[in-house]
Amino acid sequence: MSEPASLFHFDNASLGYAGRPVLEALNLEVKQGEKIALLGESGTGKSTLLRRLRELRPDEVAWCPQQPGLVPVLSTFHNIYMGRLACNPFWYNLVNLIKPLATPREEVSGLASRLGLSGQLWRPAGLLSGGQQSRVSLARALYQQKPVFVGDEPVSALDERQAAELLQLVCERHQTVVLALHNVEQALTHCTRIVGLRQGQLVLDAPSRELTAAQLRTLYSLS
Numbered sequence: 613m614s615e616p617a618s619l620f621h622f623d624n625a626s627l628g629y630a631g632r633p634v635l636e637a638l639n640l641e642v643k644q645g646e647k648i649a650l651l652g653e654s655g656t657g658k659s660t661l662l663r664r665l666r667e668l669r670p671d672e673v674a675w676c677p678q679q680p681g682l683v684p685v686l687s688t689f690h691n692i693y694m695g696r697l698a699c700n701p702f703w704y705n706l707v708n709l710i711k712p713l714a715t716p717r718e719e720v721s722g723l724a725s726r727l728g729l730s731g732q733l734w735r736p737a738g739l740l741s742g743g744q745q746s747r748v749s750l751a752r753a754l755y756q757q758k759p760v761f762v763g764d765e766p767v768s769a770l771d772e773r774q775a776a777e778l779l780q781l782v783c784e785r786h787q788t789v790v791l792a793l794h795n796v797e798q799a800l801t802h803c804t805r806i807v808g809l810r811q812g813q814l815v816l817d818a819p820s821r822e823l824t825a826a827q828l829r830t831l832y833s834l835s
């Protein structure tokens with residue numbers, strides 16, 4: 613069997629903003645088929661790394677940002693539909709804005725029901741609860757139907773049961789997954805590899821099966 617293809621490769625890389633590094637001396641390779649959880653305390657550079665992954669392969673990455681960034685006056689349907697806006701011609705998007713066609717209605721309502729949003733399909737996104745908005749954002753990313761899913765704390769606003777179901781759905785539907793998470797149990801259950809960041813450095817990179825929740829919690833301990 614041939615080796616899985618390398619999708620992202622950082623070799624002693626520095627990532628940051630306007631010449632100010634956030635992550636330094638980064639060595640990391642992501643191969644096709646991997647399910648990776650990125651852990652580390654707030655401000656350590658998880659989002660910075662995820663943004664770079666998205667920039668490197670914009671056509672292959674389904675992106676689920678930390679802030680839902682929904683259009684509040686548009687319905688749940690329209691916000692999810694936006695995941696595929698760039699794949700369709702202008703006239704098709706315009707028609708679907710005014711009177712959604714049967715195919716996208718079916719696709720989006722199927723996805724909405726998987727995410728427990730059936731009853732919210734035609735409500736303006738601005739009227740939804742925080743957890744519902746975060747599920748709409750997740751549905752919009754799933755609707756992109758790309759091979760790589762990059763999610764920045766995509767389930768942090770959800771309860772444990774919903775979070776587990778949706779992480780499973782994300783992993784089933786994408787060949788490669790990279791997720792920033794704060795919950796170490798979720799990381800160990802759903803991901804096969806854990807990457808830990810601390811103060812701008814990669815300090816852990818190991819298969820989940822070799823790690824315990826207690827070891828991962830040390831990434832968050834003060835020192």
Ligand SMILES: Nc1ncnc2c1ncn2[C@@H]1O[C@H](COP(=O)(O)OP(=O)(O)OP(=O)(O)O)[C@@H](O)[C@H]1O
Pocket residue numbers: 629634652653654655656657658659660661678
């Ligand atoms: N657009 C930006 N311009 C300048 N600095 C930024 C920008 N975005 C983030 N930073 C800085 O980069 C550092 C890392 O931020 P980042 O958002 O990557 O952390 P994080 O690990 O994702 O945190 P959290 O868990 O709170 O989301 C922080 O010091 C932050 O202030």
